[in-house]
Amino acid sequence: MPLSIYAQMTVSGALIGLIYALIAYGFQLTYATSKSINFGQGELVMVSAFFSLTLVDLGLPYALVVPLGLLFGALLGLAVERAGVRLALEQKSEGWILLTIIIGLFLFSAAENIWGRDDRPFPTPIPSDAFQVLGVDVTPLEVSVAVGVFAVMGLIELLKRGTLLGKAFEAVANDRDAGELMGISATRTVMLSYGLSGAVAALAGILVSPITTVGPTMASALVLKAFSVAVVAGLDSGFGVVLVGMFLGALESLASFQLGSGWREVPGLLLLILALAVRPTGLFGKAVIRKV
Amino acid sequence: MLVVENLHAGYGLSEVLDGTSLEVRSGAVVALIGANGAGKTTTMRAISGLVRPSRGRVLLDGAEVQGMEAARIARLGVAHSPEGRKVFGPLSTEDNLLLGAYRHLPRFFGFRARAARDLDRVYELFPRLKERRGQPAGTLSGGEQQMLAIGRALMARPKVMLLDEPSMGLAPVIVQEVFRTIRRLKAEGVTMLLVEQFARSALEVADYAYVMERGRIATEGTPDQLRRDERVLAAYLG
Numbered sequence: 264m265p266l267s268i269y270a271q272m273t274v275s276g277a278l279i280g281l282i283y284a285l286i287a288y289g290f291q292l293t294y295a296t297s298k299s300i301n302f303g304q305g306e307l308v309m310v311s312a313f314f315s316l317t318l319v320d321l322g323l324p325y326a327l328v329v330p331l332g333l334l335f336g337a338l339l340g341l342a343v344e345r346a347g348v349r350l351a352l353e354q355k356s357e358g359w360i361l362l363t364i365i366i367g368l369f370l371f372s373a374a375e376n377i378w379g380r381d382d383r384p385f386p387t388p389i390p391s392d393a394f395q396v397l398g399v400d401v402t403p404l405e406v407s408v409a410v411g412v413f414a415v416m417g418l419i420e421l422l423k424r425g426t427l428l429g430k431a432f433e434a435v436a437n438d439r440d441a442g443e444l445m446g447i448s449a450t451r452t453v454m455l456s457y458g459l460s461g462a463v464a465a466l467a468g469i470l471v472s473p474i475t476t477v478g479p480t481m482a483s484a485l486v487l488k489a490f491s492v493a494v495v496a497g498l499d500s501g502f503g504v505v506l507v508g509m510f511l512g513a514l515e516s517l518a519s520f521q522l523g524s525g526w527r528e529v530p531g532l533l534l535l536i537l538a539l540a541v542r543p544t545g546l547f548g549k550a551v552i553r554k555v
Numbered sequence: 556m557l558v559v560e561n562l563h564a565g566y567g568l569s570e571v572l573d574g575t576s577l578e579v580r581s582g583a584v585v586a587l588i589g590a591n592g593a594g595k596t597t598t599m600r601a602i603s604g605l606v607r608p609s610r611g612r613v614l615l616d617g618a619e620v621q622g623m624e625a626a627r628i629a630r631l632g633v634a635h636s637p638e639g640r641k642v643f644g645p646l647s648t649e650d651n652l653l654l655g656a657y658r659h660l661p662r663f664f665g666f667r668a669r670a671a672r673d674l675d676r677v678y679e680l681f682p683r684l685k686e687r688r689g690q691p692a693g694t695l696s697g698g699e700q701q702m703l704a705i706g707r708a709l710m711a712r713p714k715v716m717l718l719d720e721p722s723m724g725l726a727p728v729i730v731q732e733v734f735r736t737i738r739r740l741k742a743e744g745v746t747m748l749l750v751e752q753f754a755r756s757a758l759e760v761a762d763y764a765y766v767m768e769r770g771r772i773a774t775e776g777t778p779d780q781l782r783r784d785e786r787v788l789a790a791y792l793g
C-alpha cells in the first residue's frame with residue numbers, strides 16, 4: 264500500500280511537471296531565435312486562461328475554446344514582441360528584460376481589474392474520475408495534460424527539424440545577418456517565435472486550469488518552476504525540459520507528501536542551485552545564459 | 556543590372572562611404588580593389604542592405620532597392636557571400652546550401668526535391684562539399700567553408716553575386732582553386748562583384764575594375780587600363 268502511494272505521488276507530480284516543461288519550452292522557443300525570453304510569460308498563461316474561461320462562460324464548446332485560446336495567446340505573444348522586444352533587439356540592448364517584466368505587471372493588473380482577484384474553477388468536459396493504470400490512479404484530465412504537452416511539443420519539434428522554415432529559425436539564431444543574406448527576415452522569424460511561444464503559454468494555461476483554478480496569481484509559482492526547469496535543462500533542449508520538468512514535479516509531490524507541504528518548494532530550489540553550481544549552461548544545453 | 560549611384564553609408568556617426576558609384580553589367584565580373592579600410596566591405600553591405608545607406612541609390616534591374624531590409628534584397632536576387640564566410644556553423648553543409656536557395660524554395664515540404672538540381676550543380680563544382688554534406692559547417696576547413704559560402708550564394712540562382720574576399724586566410728593552393736572556380740562561374744555567365752586583396756589575380760578574371768580610396772572610387776577601367784596606370788601599379792599591384 265505505501266509503495267503504491269509513492270507511485271501515485273510520483274505520477275501526479277510528474278504530470279504537473281509537464282506543465283513546467285511546457286512553459287519552459289515557451290522560453291526556449293524565443294530564446295532560440297533571439298536570445299531573449301519573455302519574463303512576463305506567466306501572465307500570458309494566466310490571461311489566456313481567463314480569456315478561455317470567459318469563452319466557456321459565454322457557452323462556447325470546448326472544441327472551439329481551445330483553438331481560440333491558443334490564437335489569443337499567439338496574439339499576446341506577438342504584442343509582447345512588438346512592444347517589448349523588437350526595438351531592444353534592434354538596438355542590441357538588454358532592454359527587453361525590463362520591458363517584458365513591465366508588460367507582465369501590466370497584464371497582471373489588467374486581469375485583476377477585468378476578472379477580479381478570486382480564483383475560479385475552470386469547467387471542462389474531460390472527466391476527472393480516476394481509472395487505474397498498474398495500480399496508480401490516473402484521471403482523464405491528467406492524461407489530457409500529457410497528451411496536450413507531448414502533441415504540441417512533438418509537432419513543433421517535427422516542424423523545426425523537418426521543414427526549411429525550421430532550418431531558417433536555426434540559421435537566424437546562429438547568425439542574424441547571414442540569415443538575412445539568405446532572404447530570411449530575422450524580424451519575422453522572431454515574431455513567429457514569440458507568437459508560437461504565446462500559443463504554448465496559452466495551452467499551458469488551458470491544460471492546467473481545470474486542475475488548479477483560474478486566478479491572477481495562478482501562474483506565478485508555475486512560471487518560477489518553469490524558469491528553474493529551463494535553467495537546469497538548458498535553454499536549447501526540448502527533450503531536456505520534459506525530463507527535468509517531470510523529475511521536478513515528481514520530487515515536489517514526494518517532498519510535500521513525506522515532509523509536509525511547506526517543503527514543496529525546496530527540491531526545486533535545491534535543484535536549481537545544484538545545477539547552476541555544476542553546469543551553468545544547463546544539463547542538456549550548450550547555450551550560455553548571460554546576465555539574467 | 557546592378558548600379559550604385561553616389562552611395563553614402565557608415566556606422567553610427569562615422570561616414571565610411573562618401574559617394575561611391577559603380578556598375579555591374581549582366582554577365583560581367585567586376586573587381587573592387589583598394590587598401591584595408593577603404594570601404595569595400597561597407598560598399599557590399601550597403602548594396603545588400605546590411606547597412607542602410609544614408610544617401611544615394613542602389614538599382615537592381617533598374618528598380619531602387621536601397622533602404623529595403625536585407626532579407627528582401629536577398630529575395631530579389633542579390634547573393635552576398637560576406638567577408639569571413641559566415642557559414643551557419645551548427646547546421647550541416649547541406650542545410651547551409653538549402654538555406655542559400657531559401658528565396659525560391661517552399662518553406663515547409665518538398666524543398667529537398669525542388670533544390671535537387673541546384674544541389675547537384677554545387678556538388679559537381681565542389682565535390683568536397685558532397686563528401687561533407689552531413690557534417691556541421693563549423694567543422695569544415697577554411698577552404699571548404701569558403702567553397703560552402705560560394706556554393707550557398709550560387710544556390711540562390713542570383714542575379715548578381717557579391718563575393719567579399721573569398722581568398723582571405725587561405726593557403727595559396729586553395730586561393731588558386733577559388734580563382735579557378737570564379738573563372739568557371741564567369742564562363743557560365745554568373746554576374747559578380749568581387750572584392751579581393753589579391754588585386755593581380757582579381758584583375759585577371761575581371762572584365763572591369765574599380766579602385767576604392769577612402770570611401771570613393773578613385774580610379775576605374777578595364778584591367779588593361781589599370782595595369783598601365785602608374786599609381787595603381789605602385790599602390791596595389793606592386
Ligand SMILES: Nc1ncnc2c1ncn2[C@@H]1O[C@H](COP(=O)(O)OP(=O)(O)OP(=O)(O)O)[C@@H](O)[C@H]1O
Pocket residue numbers: 566569571589590591592593594595596597598638
Ligand atoms: N561595424 C563597424 N562599426 C564601425 N566602423 C566600422 C565597422 N565596420 C567597418 N568600419 C569602419 O569602416 C571603414 C571601412 O571598413 P570596410 O570594412 O568597409 O573596409 P574594407 O575596404 O573592406 O577593408 P578590408 O580590406 O580590411 O576588408 C574602416 O575604417 C572601418 O574601421
Ligand SMILES: [Mg+2]
Pocket residue numbers: 595596597638
Ligand atoms: Mg573588407
